[in-house]
Amino acid sequence: MLDLFGDADTLALAAHHRQARGRFGNGIGGRDVLAQLDELAELSTAPVVGIVLGSGFEAAPDLMADIAARHRLLGAPAETVAQLKDPLGFADLCRRLGVPHPAVTREAITDRRAWLLKRDGGSGGSHIRRATAGRAPPGAYFQARVAGCAHALTFLADGRDLAVVGVTAQWSEPSPIRPFRYGGAVEQGRSGPPLLAPHIAAAVEKAARAxxxxxxxxxxxxADILVDGENWWLTEINPRPGATLDVLDRRAAPLLSAHIAASLGDLVNPGDVPMDAAAAQIWYATNNYAPVPPLDWPDHVRDRPRAGSSVARGAPLCTLVATGSDAEAARAILRARAERLRACLDYQGVHR
Structure with a gap:
């Protein structure tokens, strides 16, 4: 396993781990990624099936291509990621396919209140800012603001067709300098009302298939979308396993296995939506935790920081998950668990 954090539960599951350079939301940096992956491959006692990339590589298709030259990529090819993450090219693709997509430009805009500034290949929402004056800075672009609630259609693809995994609704966890920072997601249970109107879900599926x-x-x-009544816009395609796996990976078979199969051309049925709803949120540190104490983390806390490590204020500290009879119940349990965690950390006196 190679990632930015080296959380306690990751280290408990991984046979070997290396910590990459970079920062959450800004991607994994450094050409030493190649050497680290080579080292991990050599440490494996079984034949290496391939490399599964998470977030952080969307802005580095050249690095993806270099990895693919040495290891099989299980997921989107580098050229596909480059195509999907070129903001102007993706807008042209949507226009050709008749998919509603907000206007984008790198040129100076007249009404800054009507536009957002985004970074090419950004993820997690932390890179999104209010529009600035003049042309977009290098590596960034403007996207027109559109109204609506954030949803996503997650799917498996084999290069030709897709199989829908599920629909989630997302929310933001704004901070003073990151007003669109990703907060969390919820998946409705089988017996609850759908998060998306069926005809909108069908339209998004048709667009994703094309x-x-x-x-x-x-x-x-x-497929990340904004929905406002009968109107919807596709804002981007995330060509990788994403944060919503925290709520979607509850089927009979692990979604990672389905991801590998689809990458190799076998589009399997991901399974039915579970009976209960599920929600997950990133819990961002409200103080500087230095060091993190040796806590007895409950089972509903994932991505647990190692005891003795430091987590700066505003950085992701862990992920909380919850299930409930429907989406609202799951989110209510999630909020209660977040308050208990905050009280526990404050009681331990680990902030300064």
């Missing part, structure tokens, strides 16, 4: 056929997208991916 994009898969056009780009050769493979593996787990998601």
């Amino acid at each position: 994009i898969v056929a056009e780009t050769g997208l493979r593996g787990l991916a998601s």
Whole structure:
């Protein structure tokens, strides 16, 4: 396992681990990624099936191509990611396919209140800012603001077709300098009312299927949309397993297995939506925790920081998960667990 954090539960599960350079939301940096992956492959006692990339590589298709030259990529090819993460090219693709998509430009805009500034290949919402004056800075672009609630359609793709995994609703966890920072997601249970109107879900699925056929997208991916009544806009395609796996990976078979199969051309049925709803949120540190104490973390806390490590204020500290009879019940349990965690950390006196 190679990642930015080296959390306690990751280290408990991984046979070997290396910590990458970079920062959450800004991608994994450094050419030493190649050497670290080579080292991990050499440490494996079984034949290496391939490399599964998470977030952080969307802005580095050249690095993805270099990895693919040495290890099999299980997921979207580098050229597909480059195509999907080129903001102007993706807008043109949506226009050709008749998919509603907010206007984008790198040129100076007149009404800054009507536009957002985004970073090419950004993830997690932390890179999104209010529009600035003049042309977009290098590596960034403007996207027109559109109204609506955030949802995502997650699917498996084999380069030609797709199979829907599920629909989630997302929310933001704003901070003073990151007003659109990703907060969490919820999946409705089988007996609850759908999060998306069926005809909108069908339209988004049709659009995603056309994009898969056009780009050769493979593996787990998601179509991020904003929905306002009868109107919807596709804001981006995330060509990788995403944060919503915390609520979606509850089927009979692990979604990672389905991701690998789809990447190799076998589009399997991901399974039915579970009976209960599920929600997950990133819990961002409200103080500087230095060091993190040796806590007895409950089972509903994931991505647990190692005892003795430091977590700066505003950085992701852990992930909380909850299930409930419906989406609202799951989110209510999640909020209660977040308050208990905050009280526990404050009681331990670990902030300063």
